[in-house]
Amino acid sequence: MTFAVPVWLAVQDALLEDEPTETEKDTKTCFDEFDDAALFEHFHLTRPCISFIVDAVRNRMKTVSYKRPSPPVDVFVMVALNFFAHGAFTPAVVQRIGSCLHASLPNAANSASGVIAGMSDVFISFPFTQDARDQNAAVIKEFCKIPDILGVLAPVQFKIRASPYEKESFKSFINAQGYTSVMSQFICDSQGNILSVEKCCVGSTAEQELWEYSFKGREVEEDQHGNYWLIAGPGYHLGNHILTAVTKPETIEEVLFNEAHAKMLNVMKQTVDLLKRRFMCLLQLGFTEEGSLNKKLNIIKACSVLHNIALKFSVPPPTRAVKTEPLYSGKLLAAETNVNALRARKELIQKNFSKPRNQN
Known part of the structure; x- marks a missing residue:
């Protein structure tokens, strides 16, 4: 599977343009709590693919000046990926999220849909x-x-x-x-x-x-x-x-x-x-x-962005x-x-x- 070279060069430039802070480099993400099999079960994606998505979303939110989500970016992404994969939030993922965030899970998923859909200008070409x-x-x-x-x-x-x-x-x-x-x-x-x-x-x-x-x-x-x-x-x-x-x-x-x-x-x-x-x-x-049509389109576009990224990383179905x-x-x-x-x-x-x- 191939992508137009300018597309992926643009992605790499964007991700390297704003280097993560030492704190971001050293901090483990919420995905580290899952082994590879559980990761695929809950998100239908592989670890390298998910790491790329988290970095891309973090960079997008910095460069496009999105309002920073109340949970950390990795949790923000985890909520969305779990919902996209299953159409609901699985218990194993919900247990790893603070109880204060449970009521806001749908809103977090909707917000993440908008952010990832906005990345279509890079990943859908x-x-x-x-x-x-x-x-x-x-x-x-x-x-x-x-x-x-x-x-x-x-x-x-x-x-x-x-x-x-x-x-x-x-x-x-x-x-x-x-x-x-x-x-x-x-x-x-x-x-x-x-x-x-x-x-x-x-x-x-x-x-x-x-x-x-x-x-x-x-x-x-x-x-x-x-x-x-x-x-x-x-x-x-x-x-x-x-x-x-x-x-x-x-x-x-x-x-x-x-x-x-x-x-x-x-x-x-x-x-x-x-x-x-x-x-x-x-x-x-x-x-x-x-x-609702705009919200539905955000979900459709976000999943399409993730589909193209998954193909790039040769993620199995x-x-x-x-x-x-x-x-x-x-x-x-x-x-x-x-x-x-x-x-x-x-x-x-x-x-x-x-x-x-x-x-x-």
Whole structure:
């Protein structure tokens, strides 16, 4: 798994820029009380990964001038990581926190979500230079044989609880699968690195609408990221930058293309499965409330930041299995045929998936 070099250089510079004090160096953290097995059980992360996260959060809170949390930074992070991993606070972790902090655990987790989500400007990086885009596209072409692809695009559903007594708002949270949820737009590469996470909308939102009103959607459609494609499922419209599968393949070339296209979509499915498996809070984001969409997005973004860091440290997935879900397929919005996009896709298929004829 690789990251753009500038991203990790920026992280290293940031962490080295503000050296810890002698007190910080000598003081043990609350994580030292766990052996490696217990650490992974309670946080679904390894010791080196957690140490990096604590240092990154400490640095973030210094450089961005966050209000210092009432517990020490390591406790602040421990509370959040435990909640993210299990969707609740496990007894073994609660026992290690002073009784005076018990009542404030949810607030501490919410605050930490905001801090870690704010680190997405470093740890969630869409390829923003020509060299980075070329490198990304080359890796993806080697993976699936489709050229000029920057990543795979999909909406991801997260279950929530909504009050049926608030009929109008409740109805808007019901998605095409019939349960209440919120959804965010994800882009990842062929290695499962999350490149972009944005928006948190009610579950009934169509993915094409989500794309059109997203910041990344506007950037891509305005050619700010060059002449590249994003792989996308049937809920999106084939366009100048959105590459969908052939609805009714009629040739072997179109079948081969669809198989390559599905291979990339499967990467997104595996990425979402791993994300929800490692951070089980995402399996149920709790009740809706005023301003809750922003709070839900903070949790989603924070877990995405931690997902990318975990990949960097080659952290294995938790052994505990959770039921996997197919990628969301929502309501389809009618669209006019994009003749130019159809022609471009046809040319791409002919050039890259036609078998060379035998020469006599």
